[in-house]
Amino acid sequence: MMSITGKFLLVGILLASVLGGLSTGLATIVTYAPYGVSKTERAEYEKKVSLIKREEALRKEAQSMGLPQAVLPSTRYDFGLVDPHTTASHAFEIWNHGAGPLTIDVAETTCKCTVGSAQKGTLAPGEKTSVTLTWNTGQKSEQYEQAARVITNDPTREVIDLTVSGVVRTELFVPAKGVFHSGDAGEVVESTLLIYSQQHDDIAVVGAESDLVGFDWESNVVPSDSQPSLSEQQPTVINQVKLRCRAQKPGRFQGEVKLHLLVNGESDVIEKSVELTGRVHAPISFHSPMLHSRDGLDLGTLGNDQEHEFHLIVRKHFDEERALSVLDVSPKSLDVSIEPTSRFGDYRLTIRIPKGIPSTIFNLDQKRGYVQIGDPENEDFSNWFPLIGAVVANDE
Known part of the structure; x- marks a missing residue:
């Protein structure tokens, strides 16, 4: 018969085995997202990580094969604000961290004013040199960016672009x-x-x-x-x-x-x-929840078996004493009236669609359906809005 101590020992071993299995299973299925990287940026992040790992693998392979390796602390330099007709220069350092000789050649520049030169064309392992880019700002006030292309025999970095940028101080800036x-x-x-x-x-x-x-x-x-x-x-x-x-x-x-x-x-x-x-601004504006800034007053589809009535606020934007009135209405079967309110400059506009009028479609393209309000003495002080919708007979 097993002792009590033996039974507890057996249970402990079984528990440890189960928990160990669970932890092993969890370790295989739980993954952690990189801290600070959103889900939308995850794919791009992983792509960049993959490229970095690939470049590192290529460098290690090149090292093991006795190949050169070009390393630069930076490939861009900003001069900031510089004066016109100034010659600015910057030297980019290039190191050979590989196991074989590194050759360097400045192949081309983006402008004849940018001069790229290398102190040394071939670097032994552990040596460094510099490529100097020189740029004459000229007179034109503007932001500039120029580049030089360096060709090396590093199989992982055959082409290196070096860039200088800055802003030429302006003598006089006047907005166009x-x-x-x-x-x-x-x-x-x-x-x-x-x-x-x-x-x-x-x-x-x-x-x-x-x-x-x-x-x-x-x-x-x-x-x-x-x-x-x-x-x-x-x-x-x-x-x-x-x-x-x-x-x-x-x-x-x-x-x-x-x-x-x-x-x-x-x-x-x-x-x-x-x-x-x-x-x-237009001298007169119209205000209503049913009024669209582009399409006008939407009346919807109305039956002609009853009268329909709509109200808007008309507001004038000038101080002169001008009498506002209804200048034009289409179709003529509409009954439109205007009267001042207690607030200075505001008028109440009423549009009545009488009972029994013929079926009518209000269509801006055919210039059928609008109301024009203004000063009858001077149409420069006027404005209008379109009507959209239709009146139909109930038996149609």
């Missing part, structure tokens, strides 16, 4: 375009331009001219750190120019402004043109 804020007809609208330099300390606007109605302007120098939108440009001086004109007819408008500027007090006036656009 500007936008007036939207306004009502007759209202003064304004546009603000930021003119700056990354080289000089003084920009003066000495004149501005335009054919825009009621054109006016003013300018003043503001602190170079007062405009967050220009923080990356690191301006040395900013001149804020405010342009004004009087909004005319509803819709979009455009015009040109010619600015006359002096930089650092020099006598030569620089002329720059800025194209300006803006939008004038």
Whole structure:
């Protein structure tokens, strides 16, 4: 007969066996997602990991076969802001971490202004050299990026692209375009331009001219750190120019402004043109939950066995004392009326579809179905909206 101690020992062994089997099974089925990688990025992450592992395997194989191995601390360099007509250079280090001689040849560059040269064409194992890229910025103010291609006999890295980039400081930046804020007809609208330099300390606007109605302007120098939108440009001086004109007819408008500027007090006036656009609100607007901004008032499908009535708010956007009335209606069988409300500038518009009218389809393409409201003395102060839907006889 087995002793009590033996029985407990047997149970312990069985438990350990079962738990061990469970842990082995769990180890084979439980996988962990990489920390910080979302499900949508998982495939791309695993692809990059696979490429890294493959490159590492190739390097180890090359090492074992006595082949060269090209290693670079970096292949890109950003010069940041540089002055015009400046020659900038950067040397990229190349090491041979392999077991065989490494040959290096600068094959081509993206621009004749970029000169790529290697100190040494062949590297013994453990040696290093550098490839220098030299770039002349010229005068044009812009962001640039240039590259040189290096050819090696490393079978895992036969082609290496070296890249330099930066931004040439601008002497004078004037935006080519500007936008007036939207306004009502007759209202003064304004546009603000930021003119700056990354080289000089003084920009003066000495004149501005335009054919825009009621054109006016003013300018003043503001602190170079007062405009967050220009923080990356690191301006040395900013001149804020405010342009004004009087909004005319509803819709979009455009015009040109010619600015006359002096930089650092020099006598030569620089002329720059800025194209300006803006939008004038319609003098009258319509408001209803049933009104779509593009399609108009959706009446749905109505039976002609009863009268139907719809209401909208009409709002005028001007202060002049102008009497609003119904200028036109289609189809003529509709009964449309307008009357002022207790709120200044607001009117109540009522559309009645009489009982028994013939079957009618409101179709904007055929210009059948719309209401026009405005000043009968001046149609520039008017607006309209389409009607969509249909009235049908119940016996159809």
